[in-house]
Amino acid sequence: MTDASITASDFEGSHKSSISVEAEFKDYFELLKPRVMRLVVFTGLVGLVAAPSSIHPFVGFVAILCIAIGGGAAGALNMWWDADIDAIMKRTSNRPIPAGKVNLQEACGFGFALSGFSVMMLGLATNWFAAGLLAFTIFFYVVIYTIWLKRITPQNIVIGGAAGAFPPVIGWAAVTGNVSFESILMFALIFMWTPPHFWALALFTRSDYDNASVPMLTVTHGRKSTRTHILVYTILLAVFALAMCFTDLGGPIFIVTAIILNALFLKGAIAISKRDETKSENDNFHVERKFFKFSLLYLFMHFGAVVIDRGLVQLALWGTS
Amino acid sequence: MSIRPDHELHSRRLSRNVGLGLILVTFVALVFGLTVVKITEGDVARAITGATANE
Incomplete structure (x- = not known):
């Protein structure tokens, strides 16, 4: 917020361009x-x-x-x-x-x-x-x-x-x-999800980070390495997501959701890791874009499943988890 | 003296002032609500009568 004062000429609009926004x-x-x-x-x-x-x-x-x-x-x-x-x-x-x-x-x-x-x-x-x-x-x-x-x-x-x-x-x-094993796993889920989510985005957007001297993996290590990184982080992500099934967070809805979503996410990451740039450019990064969109759904549904399971426990539809 | 239309600057300042006003009102409501909850464990009726959670 600038503290520009208004002058009579400003009211007239004659010096509009000189006024700070x-x-x-x-x-x-x-x-x-x-x-x-x-x-x-x-x-x-x-x-x-x-x-x-x-x-x-x-x-x-x-x-x-x-x-x-x-x-x-x-x-x-x-x-x-x-x-x-x-x-x-x-x-x-x-x-x-x-x-x-x-x-x-x-x-x-x-x-x-x-x-x-x-x-x-x-x-x-x-x-x-x-x-x-x-x-x-x-x-x-x-x-x-x-x-x-x-x-x-x-x-x-x-x-x-x-x-x-x-x-x-x-x-x-x-x-x-306090902090518990469950909350640490929720932390791990987002922590491991972030890199594949953003690196998939980096693959299909023309990043101008290099102009700003911000090192991005696609630029510093190359796009092939970025694809491998996505796969590695997705595997680690699946481990943490499935580990949540064995805690109090792992109700029936969450277990089914986690198994399906991680299988699909892993499939997408494998597809990305196998693709080369020519193929990706030919179909306008279809697989990468699909993976990025799915990553949003992935996180939302995991956390949504936790809430649904907790709600069902509250309604006593099944035993306390 | 004729009435002059507001400059765009005024609408910007108005939006800031209204926004800040709403934030201050919200802040007062939050503090009041928290006070009621903390003192009476959420029982508004007890808050109105002046009774505390320990009574």
Whole structure:
């Protein structure tokens, strides 16, 4: 938000081009990366619902809101630090900072203020362990990923995925006050899912990360290596997903869902690993695009199955899991 | 003096002011709701009568 004053000539519109563009409310909302926030809210909610004890619905609502705001604050701080490369890349050049709607200092202050607010509110509403986890998530995403490792390692997607994997752990901790094997497996599911999801995307989008000097696996190790990486991570992902079947999270719906989804996901990863660039370009990366779309469904259905199983247990349709 | 139409700048500022206002109202509602839940374990009727969870 710039603090431009309005002059008489501005009213007349005669110097419109000289006026700094002031931010609208939606520009600040854009700083919170609302698309990423949807995943944060959903997985955080699943962690909260799947936890073995209960929480008052209003406190649960506040907890999810705090997790969402904390995730958004991390996004704002990410945009603050990465404003230079956001301005270079086409995909991010319309973000509020490179577009000139929000200046760097405001984005920084906005991010820090919301970080402090979300952590404090979560601590007061639920417990300080969950608040500490949220604070660590923000720290991890901003300092470890954005500031330190994003620009120096092609494994940046893997590291960034860890930050995105924390919400179900925080949701779980908000209810129970601790971390359990189940919440760690939910973390692992998102953590292992992120690399194949983004690398599939990187295969069929013309990335301009190299222009911004951000090392991406497709550029640093080549596309063939990226395809192999997708397969390896998908195998590891299947191991963690199926391991969830043997915990309290593994109700009948989840077990069936996990077996089917992981078989299909693995099939897709094998198909990707076997393809060469000529074949992919000829069909406009049909398999890669299909795999990417399916990866969204994959994560949604795994976590959705956890909620359905928990709901059925609540309705006592089958024994406690 | 004739009435001049609002500059686009005003609509931007209005959206910020309205947004901030809504956020502040939401914040008050959240703190109030949390207070009621924490003190009365969610029993609004007890909150109205002033009774606490321990009574």
